[in-house]
Amino acid sequence: MSEPAPLVCVVDDDAMVRKSLLRLFKAEGLEAEGFESAQDYLDRALPAGPSCLVLDVHMPELSGLDLQQVLADGGRDEQIVFITGQGDIPMCARAMRAGATDFLPKPFSDMELLTAVRRALERSRTRLRNHAEQAVARARIATLSPREHQVFERVITGMMNKEIAADFGTSIKTVKIQRAKLMAKMGVVSVAELVNLAQVAQRQ
Amino acid sequence: MNWINFLWPMVTGACVTLGLINVRIGFMEKPRAARLLFALCAFAVAFLSTMELAIMLSETPAEFLTFLRWGDFATWLVLGSLTAFVWVFFGTGRKWLALAGPVLYGMASLWFDLHPNSSIIYREITGIKTLTSYGGATYQVAEGVPNPWNALAYLGVLFVLAFIIDASVRLWRSGKPRRATIVGGSIIFFIIGSAVHSGLVEIGLVHSPYLISLFYLAILIAMGHELTKEVFAATTLGRQLRESEERMSLAAESAHLSMWEWDVAHDEVWMNAEGREMLGFPKDERIDFAALAERVHPEDRSARERQIRQALESDQLFETEYRVIMADGTTRWIVARGRRAEGGADRTPKLLGVSMDITAHKLADAEAREQRAALGHLSRVALVGEMSTSLAHELNQPLTAIVTNASAAQRFLTHNPVDLDEVRETLADISEAGRRAGDVIRGIKGMVRNVKGETSPVDVNGLIADVLRLVRADALAHGCTLDTELASDLPVVIGDAVQLQQVLLNLIINAFDAMQQPPCDPCRVEISSRMAATGQVEMAVRDFGPGLPADGPLRIFERFFSTKHDGMGMGLAIARSIIEAHSGTLSAENAPGGGARFFIRLPAPTTLEKEAMP
Numbered sequence: 148m149s150e151p152a153p154l155v156c157v158v159d160d161d162a163m164v165r166k167s168l169l170r171l172f173k174a175e176g177l178e179a180e181g182f183e184s185a186q187d188y189l190d191r192a193l194p195a196g197p198s199c200l201v202l203d204v205h206m207p208e209l210s211g212l213d214l215q216q217v218l219a220d221g222g223r224d225e226q227i228v229f230i231t232g233q234g235d236i237p238m239c240a241r242a243m244r245a246g247a248t249d250f251l252p253k254p255f256s257d258m259e260l261l262t263a264v265r266r267a268l269e270r271s272r273t274r275l276r277n278h279a280e281q282a283v284a285r286a287r288i289a290t291l292s293p294r295e296h297q298v299f300e301r302v303i304t305g306m307m308n309k310e311i312a313a314d315f316g317t318s319i320k321t322v323k324i325q326r327a328k329l330m331a332k333m334g335v336v337s338v339a340e341l342v343n344l345a346q347v348a349q350r351q
Numbered sequence: 352m353n354w355i356n357f358l359w360p361m362v363t364g365a366c367v368t369l370g371l372i373n374v375r376i377g378f379m380e381k382p383r384a385a386r387l388l389f390a391l392c393a394f395a396v397a398f399l400s401t402m403e404l405a406i407m408l409s410e411t412p413a414e415f416l417t418f419l420r421w422g423d424f425a426t427w428l429v430l431g432s433l434t435a436f437v438w439v440f441f442g443t444g445r446k447w448l449a450l451a452g453p454v455l456y457g458m459a460s461l462w463f464d465l466h467p468n469s470s471i472i473y474r475e476i477t478g479i480k481t482l483t484s485y486g487g488a489t490y491q492v493a494e495g496v497p498n499p500w501n502a503l504a505y506l507g508v509l510f511v512l513a514f515i516i517d518a519s520v521r522l523w524r525s526g527k528p529r530r531a532t533i534v535g536g537s538i539i540f541f542i543i544g545s546a547v548h549s550g551l552v553e554i555g556l557v558h559s560p561y562l563i564s565l566f567y568l569a570i571l572i573a574m575g576h577e578l579t580k581e582v583f584a585a586t587t588l589g590r591q592l593r594e595s596e597e598r599m600s601l602a603a604e605s606a607h608l609s610m611w612e613w614d615v616a617h618d619e620v621w622m623n624a625e626g627r628e629m630l631g632f633p634k635d636e637r638i639d640f641a642a643l644a645e646r647v648h649p650e651d652r653s654a655r656e657r658q659i660r661q662a663l664e665s666d667q668l669f670e671t672e673y674r675v676i677m678a679d680g681t682t683r684w685i686v687a688r689g690r691r692a693e694g695g696a697d698r699t700p701k702l703l704g705v706s707m708d709i710t711a712h713k714l715a716d717a718e719a720r721e722q723r724a725a726l727g728h729l730s731r732v733a734l735v736g737e738m739s740t741s742l743a744h745e746l747n748q749p750l751t752a753i754v755t756n757a758s759a760a761q762r763f764l765t766h767n768p769v770d771l772d773e774v775r776e777t778l779a780d781i782s783e784a785g786r787r788a789g790d791v792i793r794g795i796k797g798m799v800r801n802v803k804g805e806t807s808p809v810d811v812n813g814l815i816a817d818v819l820r821l822v823r824a825d826a827l828a829h830g831c832t833l834d835t836e837l838a839s840d841l842p843v844v845i846g847d848a849v850q851l852q853q854v855l856l857n858l859i860i861n862a863f864d865a866m867q868q869p870p871c872d873p874c875r876v877e878i879s880s881r882m883a884a885t886g887q888v889e890m891a892v893r894d895f896g897p898g899l900p901a902d903g904p905l906r907i908f909e910r911f912f913s914t915k916h917d918g919m920g921m922g923l924a925i926a927r928s929i930i931e932a933h934s935g936t937l938s939a940e941n942a943p944g945g946g947a948r949f950f951i952r953l954p955a956p957t958t959l960e961k962e963a964m965p
Binding site: 161164166167170171173174175205207208210230232233252253254255256257260 | 749750753758783787824826827832
């Protein structure tokens with residue numbers, strides 16, 4: 148499965164700065180898109196592939212920090228590289244606490260920016276991958292019958308077959324059959340794999 | 352004692368005196384023609400009274416006749432000059448009536464007086480006899496045949512009378528009843544009196560000599576009264592003028608005021624002692640325009656001469672300030688105010704005025720300006736300090752663009768093939784960003800530069816644009832938007848661009864601050880320019896904050912009054928003094944719909960100032 152190309156979204160109200168950033172990303176072979184305001188970015192659909200946001204802090208109407216808040220409230224987890232012409236430490240701290248990848252005071256070197264953007268894209272990619280794995284694990288768990296699910300929950304907590312049988316008031320043999328079935332449905336051969344899959348599914 | 356012998360010479364003397372006085376005045380004062388005609392009339396009466404005396408004292412019929420004839424001629428002269436006087440002095444009357452009397456009398460008397468042995472009164476004089484009048488005075492009368500044509504002479508007198516009555520009525524109606532009564536009335540009264548008396552003497556009812564000249568003396572006195580009234584008035588006026596002049600020169604002296612008068616046609620300047628002293632002219636040296644101009648500082652000459660030329664062409668009061676260079680090389684400032692006047696008897700144009708030495712005032716002014724500039728400079732530096740983070744942002748933007756573009760260009764150059772168009776475009780953007788950074792730095796430098804009130808024509812909209820560039824980042828930091836509404840076709844104003852920028856900057860930063868506590872809605876500052884109804888160029892800054900303080904909205908302009916917790920309370924006080932030094936006004940009001948609005952109003956340049964612009 149080929150992954151969609153990574154996308155850098157640049158949000159800065161200063162056309163001169165925006166243009167120069169887009170140009171740098173283009174020269175670096177990165178796909179990039181510019182937005183004049185936070186609202187313009189919100190109006191765009193969420194990129195399908197890995198993406199990151201290069202976001203100016205000071206903008207009229209919705210500021211960069213405001214946009215970060217709006218995205219978090221909407222349950223979105225874009226990786227954000229803040230850029231600012233007059234940043235101070237409290238502002239930086241606030242941004243980083245809220246999950247920003249980086250906070251770069253203007254003017255910054257190309258390497259600083261590109262490193263930050265690459266890190267952000269990598270995080271985005273990882274996050275996408277995790278999302279995909281989780282989706283698979285959850286889908287598999289969803290195929291279990293209610294009784295199989297009960298057995299599954301007990302197996303991953305480390306209960307022995309006879310303990311489970313005693314719990315349900317059934318025979319050990321019945322538990323063994325159900326356990327084999329759910330292992331097959333989950334596509335694993337060992338308890339260790341099963342535990343791992345459960346963890347992936349439960350990850351936030 | 353014979354009273355006749357001194358009464359008649361007295362009449363003669365009185366008449367000659369009156370005549371001479373009026374000849375003298377008549378050559379200087381108006382109404383000239385009336386005065387000279389009056390004098391002629393007086394001399395004619397003097398002549399008449401002399402002839403009357405001669406008649407009364409004559410010893411032979413031949414002598415009697417000769418004097419009688421000359422007496423007729425004198426009477427004719429009196430009637431003629433009297434009529435002419437009334438004609439001129441009243442300025443009204445019927446012309447034919449005026450001519451009829453003297454012509455009729457003159458022709459009748461001439462005709463008979465040129466006949467041998469006859470006159471208009473007597474056809475023939477056969478002898479003379481001595482009569483005794485009141486008080487035992489004796490005089491000669493003629494015996495002979497009365498001339499029936501004498502009625503013609505009486506008719507002539509009647510015409511004169513009719514003319515004067517008519518003219519007096521007209522004068523009365525035209526609104527000068529006083530002159531009509533005194534002059535017209537007395538002439539009429541005494542002519543009738545003399546005619547009646549003469550008639551009574553001729554028919555023998557009254558025993559007295561002819562008193563014609565006495566009656567006419569009364570007329571002369573009435574006429575003279577009216578004429579000399581003006582001389583009295585002139586004398587009073589003269590005295591008042593002298594007093595007023597004394598007061599003026601006292602005032603001029605104590606105020607060190609130079610008074611001058613330039614006779615343009617003769618190019619001669621009169622100047623009081625103060626003026627001569629002020630400009631260093633010796634007491635008796637003749638001053639002309641060139642001598643004055645020579646004293647004026649070369650840089651101020653053309654402006655001064657232009658003002659003077661304009662003053663001569665119009666009736667406008669002119670005012671000009673210029674420097675003069677004294678003999679010892681020092682420079683003094685003079686202000687001159689004056690106006691054109693149509694002066695003197697020959698009505699040549701004159702320029703009248705006063706001048707004052709304002710050097711001390713100018714020095715104080717310059718000192719105040721320097722202090723204001725220093726204070727302004729300090730507060731500008733403080734302003735720039737206040738904005739330093741915003742300004743850093745404003746500089747960081749173009750710097751970021753430059754660094755980023757340069758990095759991009761380096762990468763493009765490693766591509767194969769190299770996209771030269773892309774590189775060229777990148778380089779163009781780099782220089783554009785560099786220019787922008789330069790503008791910001793120039794703006795800051797302009798603000799902290801310590802200039803001493805250099806004035807120049809300032810484009811108001813350009814000024815607003817410059818200030819907006821400085822405050823854009825600050826607006827963002829305060830979360831404010833900036834809206835402008837600028838009128839096109841505004842005239843330039845004369846002023847110190849840096850100081851005006853400072854005032855505008857101050858107002859805008861105040862507007863930002865006003866909207867921080869409590870948070871505003873909308874967060875907007877509106878900056879506008881327009882031509883005010885007062886004819887001034889107006890810049891306005893409006894915010895949407897809490898408005899002016901309720902306890903005395905105008906206290907904001909006081910020194911050390913501040914609504915900010917960290918404010919010094921100097922900003923608006925300095926701003927106001929700057930605008931007032933530009934002859935403008937800085938005012939504030941609560942805007943309808945909330946917030947405060949500040950107005951800077953500056954005078955639009957006059958046509959003169961526009962001309963002087965480079």
